Amino acid sequence: MTGVPLKHQRISRILAREIRAGRRPAGERLPGEHALTRRFGVSRTTVRATLAELSEEGLITIRIGKGSSVLFDGRPPDDRLGRARALAVRGAATSARTLAVRETHDSALAAELGLEKDEFVCVERTRELVPDGTVVSYERGPGCGPTTDEQRTSRTADDSFAEHAVALLDPGHFRLSLAFG
Structure with a gap:
């Protein structure tokens, strides 16, 4: 050559x-x-x-x-302010489509999160790219089914429970990034 x-x-x-x-x-x-x-x-x-x-x-x-x-440029999205904001910062306009909203009970999750009540609102949604409707993630709240892939628990400024979400991410738009230190 x-x-x-x-x-x-x-x-x-x-x-x-x-x-x-x-x-x-x-x-x-x-x-x-x-x-x-x-x-x-x-x-x-x-x-x-x-x-x-x-x-x-x-x-x-x-x-x-x-x-x-x-694709996104290979940098892992910083989703501390939420996935929608992380995508917007990267230049990707998205929309969310709500698939289901229902009340559910999950005593194991309540125990894991240190909550007294086991009542949760299960929200299932997809996040889609605005230009063509490509689904980049399927997200669901607690009690919606088996937990796999990415899980995130959010808390308020006073450390109260706010949200626990599980997301199945499209590998065509998200990459796994591990850091050891």
Whole structure:
């Protein structure tokens, strides 16, 4: 190899620069294969190799039949102020769709959280990207079913219980980040 980048590598670098510079914000769909073929004057095979490389770098997600969408830039979202705010700070407009609201009882969770009463309001909702309605998370409150994936308990300033939520996150839009110290 002479060190000269291949066509798909050159195109990948151009698109990666556009994404990292914010010209293609998180959640935006990339032009389709045919449009990229015309823009760069290359074959669909080259475009597919480009998209695969961008996906491996964590810059886009590829969905069969839906196209490719720009991911968040790899930084874990800071959701101390809530997931919606964390996404908004990252440039992704979202909306929440409420699926169900009901009263429930969960004595094990009440004990875990140090609460006297085991009464909770179960809220199930999805969080969706505004441009195309792509669901990026399914969230549910206590007592809505088995707890898996990400769990978060929120408390008020005086340390009173406020909310306990479980979220199933779309790996195409969120990444797991671990820190050891």
